[in-house]
Amino acid sequence: MGFVKRQLVFIPIASDELDMLVGGVAVDGRAAYTVTPELMAELEYDEDETEDAEHAAMVLASVAGLAAHGERVVVVAEVDPSLVRPGEDPANGQVQLTQCPPSAMIAWFAEEPGVDVADAAAIAKGMTIDQAWAQPQVQELLENHDLLWNDKVEYHGGS
Numbered sequence: 001m002g003f004v005k006r007q008l009v010f011i012p013i014a015s016d017e018l019d020m021l022v023g024g025v026a027v028d029g030r031a032a033y034t035v036t037p038e039l040m041a042e043l044e045y046d047e048d049e050t051e052d053a054e055h056a057a058m059v060l061a062s063v064a065g066l067a068a069h070g071e072r073v074v075v076v077a078e079v080d081p082s083l084v085r086p087g088e089d090p091a092n093g094q095v096q097l098t099q100c101p102p103s104a105m106i107a108w109f110a111e112e113p114g115v116d117v118a119d120a121a122a123i124a125k126g127m128t129i130d131q132a133w134a135q136p137q138v139q140e141l142l143e144n145h146d147l148l149w150n151d152k153v154e155y156h157g158g159s
Contacts, residue, residue: 006078006104009034009097010058012065015073018108020100021155027100031087032077033061038090057093058109060129062147064094067132070121072147074109092129108155109147117141 009032017025035053039045039060045053062072077100087094111117120141124132132138 005081007034007081007084008054008057009077009079009084009095009100010061010109011075011077011097011100012061012068013073013075014065014069015071015110018073018075018155020075021102021105021108021152023102027097030097030100031064032084032095032097032100033057033064033093034084034095036090036093036095039093042091058147059142060092060094062109063124063129063132063138063142064092066117066121066138066141067124067127067129070125071117072109072111072141074147075105076107076109077104078106079104089129094129105152107152108150110150112145112148115141115145 011027011030011032013020019025020027035050035057039057040053043053043056058074061074065072065074079097079100083098083100085096085098087096120137123135123137
């Protein structure tokens with residue numbers, strides 16, 4: 001079998017779902033975020049700005065997580081593109097991930113210890129990404145608190 005190009009996806013989760021890194025939580029038909037042609041167009045990125053677009057997709061995933069789970073925890077995975085289906089909000093990079101084996105997960109992003117997201121989370125709850133993005137409390141959080149990158153091997157000793 002030849003080399004298959006992997007697609008980088010960002011999966012917003014609740015922190016109690018981090019066990020998915022070791023197969024404790026299955027990923028089936030889940031919203032995730034990636035660099036879509038629509039995202040590139042929406043943010044006016046050129047072909048050579050993929051890294052910036054990937055960062056944008058991760059931040060958008062974190063806002064989706066804030067709205068859905070009240071916190072910003074994002075699992076990063078490199079999946080076979082055949083596992084990725086179009087999502088409802090492609091301009092924000094949303095896709096449907098049919099499944100994601102733990103072996104494809106490489107890292108996760110989480111809030112720095114001590115960062116209070118309660119206000120932003122309360123305001124964003126149940127909103128779309130665009131609605132949440134427009135909230136000053138969410139903007140303040142995004143501008144002042146970068147998420148911390150964690151290697152998968154750091155999770156419970158990892159594999």
